Amino acid sequence: MFMSTQVLISGGGIGGLLLGYKLAKKGVHVSVVEQMAKASPVYKGELLQPKSLAIFKELGLISKINKEGHKINEIEMIEMDDTDHHIYTQGALSYEELDSIDYALMVPHERLKQLILSEAMDFQHFHYLAPAKLQSYENGRAVVKKGEELIDVDADFYIGAEGRRSPTRDELGVSIKPKKYNHQYLTVTIPRKDSLTEGKIIATHSRFLGLFPLPNGLVRTVYLIKDGEYPQVKKKGLDFIQSEFKELAPELGEYVSELNDWKKIQLMTPISYQASIYGKGRFAIIGDAAHAIHPIAGQGMNLAIQDADVLGELLSSMISTNDESLSLSKYEQVRRRRNEFMIRLSNQSALLYSINNRSFQQLRIKAINNLMNDPLLRYKQMLNISGLGLWKLSAADYLIQSGLVPSRRRNRVQNKQLSKYVFNPANDYPWKYK
Numbered sequence: 147m148f149m150s151t152q153v154l155i156s157g158g159g160i161g162g163l164l165l166g167y168k169l170a171k172k173g174v175h176v177s178v179v180e181q182m183a184k185a186s187p188v189y190k191g192e193l194l195q196p197k198s199l200a201i202f203k204e205l206g207l208i209s210k211i212n213k214e215g216h217k218i219n220e221i222e223m224i225e226m227d228d229t230d231h232h233i234y235t236q237g238a239l240s241y242e243e244l245d246s247i248d249y250a251l252m253v254p255h256e257r258l259k260q261l262i263l264s265e266a267m268d269f270q271h272f273h274y275l276a277p278a279k280l281q282s283y284e285n286g287r288a289v290v291k292k293g294e295e296l297i298d299v300d301a302d303f304y305i306g307a308e309g310r311r312s313p314t315r316d317e318l319g320v321s322i323k324p325k326k327y328n329h330q331y332l333t334v335t336i337p338r339k340d341s342l343t344e345g346k347i348i349a350t351h352s353r354f355l356g357l358f359p360l361p362n363g364l365v366r367t368v369y370l371i372k373d374g375e376y377p378q379v380k381k382k383g384l385d386f387i388q389s390e391f392k393e394l395a396p397e398l399g400e401y402v403s404e405l406n407d408w409k410k411i412q413l414m415t416p417i418s419y420q421a422s423i424y425g426k427g428r429f430a431i432i433g434d435a436a437h438a439i440h441p442i443a444g445q446g447m448n449l450a451i452q453d454a455d456v457l458g459e460l461l462s463s464m465i466s467t468n469d470e471s472l473s474l475s476k477y478e479q480v481r482r483r484r485n486e487f488m489i490r491l492s493n494q495s496a497l498l499y500s501i502n503n504r505s506f507q508q509l510r511i512k513a514i515n516n517l518m519n520d521p522l523l524r525y526k527q528m529l530n531i532s533g534l535g536l537w538k539l540s541a542a543d544y545l546i547q548s549g550l551v552p553s554r555r556r557n558r559v560q561n562k563q564l565s566k567y568v569f570n571p572a573n574d575y576p577w578k579y580k
């Protein structure tokens with residue numbers, strides 16, 4: 147069988163679906179191929195950062211997405227004693243520091259995918275083939291297997307949004323070198339009390355538990371273990387896990403009894419990498435096909451959304467204007483530096499929470515206290531996490547955070563200065579503002 151389309155997207159995860167939606171909305175004929183027939187039971191990203199929310203707002207999807215999510219205004223960091231659970235310090239990083247979109251949103255991953263897909267289906271230029279798998283590229287065309295049938299797909303552009311294992315990345319001849327970490331996470335969603343409404347990171351010198359409230363009275367939990375420790379933890383039993391959760395987060399109350407089946411608890415192994423090329427000729431890769439990031443700062447899904455936004459804008463410009471000076475490298479020019487920065491930021495946070503000793507906890511406590519006392523430092527951290535802008539920390543910032551130099555108590559900065567670091571459409575889509 148033969149099929150032709152302007153853009154073929156291989157992979158109907160968040161990245162592929164959003165790119166398909168944006169292109170179809172702009173009148174491009176787009177086909178998304180997804181290998182799975184139904185929703186995946188695997189936990190994936192759920193925290194939407196402000197930049198992703200701004201993209202959904204621009205695309206007209208924000209009010210529907212807000213209804214599906216739980217708003218997070220702040221993430222509280224708590225440091226406690228490992229034995230008597232005395233709290234050494236606690237401080238919150240607040241999204242309210244930001245000027246435009248001042249919250250993050252927890253949305254169940256599969257629900258978000260369903261919503262984007264159902265909105266995309268309203269466009270006559272949007273085609274969704276599932277279950278169907280991109281098998282290979284032959285003679286510059288894609289070969290897609292749907293049931294027993296092989297479909298020869300001719301497209302102007304081929305986009306790989308297949309996640310970590312990407313045949314489109316292979317076709318580009320791009321290799322990746324995954325970085326591994328000294329830890330893994332156990333993650334599971336359980337019910338929560340109504341009073342648990344904000345994000346929380348609770349740490350002792352040797353333990354870490356993250357709590358991220360979802361809608362419908364649920365909370366996503368993330369518990370750190372050492373790399374390779376999983377068999378021993380399993381041997382200790384669910385009673386051990388329950389008592390760890392009780393000690394670290396008494397606010398979970400009786401709901402820790404929901405940690406009653408290993409099948410519900412997923413082992414998550416962090417890795418990170420950057421592909422050496424994001425696009426060449428008529429091929430490009432987005433999301434986890436192009437890069438992976440340590441999950442601690444909740445950024446992976448957001449990078450996929452932000453890649454899709456920039457590439458969607460570029461592809462629609464290329465298709466509608468036939469401007470020969472445009473190439474897929476423009477997408478990479480915008481996205482690579484931002485993704486690289488976010489990968490580094492997440493690596494720093496991962497390092498902060500993965501060294502298990504008392505002196506390191508003391509350094510962390512100092513860093514939290516110094517951060518809380520310095521409004522400019524807090525703003526920079528929130529701006530960077532939000533994805534709304536990029537403001538590298540200076541040598542002075544690092545000295546302040548480590549306590550070697552006193553914090554600046556004055557108000558953050560003049561508004562004029564701020565705008566230099568906040569992305570605007572000319573930064574996001576520079577080819578449109580030549």
Ligand SMILES: Cc1cc2nc3c(=O)[nH]c(=O)nc-3n(C[C@H](O)[C@H](O)[C@H](O)COP(=O)(O)OP(=O)(O)OC[C@H]3O[C@@H](n4cnc5c(N)ncnc54)[C@H](O)[C@@H]3O)c2cc1C
Pocket residue numbers: 156157158159160161162179180181182189190191192193278279280281307308309310311313333414432433434435441443444445446447448449450
């Ligand atoms: C446990 C876990 C927790 C996470 N937590 C967070 C978080 O809190 N916040 C956050 O932002 N990120 C988080 N992430 C990362 C985030 O989920 C990913 O970065 C994001 O899903 C990447 O989106 P994607 O569209 O690039 O790829 P994926 O979500 O991997 O989607 C790829 C899709 O392509 C399909 N596919 C693959 N090969 C083919 C093929 N040959 N033909 C057709 N279809 C194909 C797959 O079936 C899949 O549906 C987490 C990830 C995991 C695993």
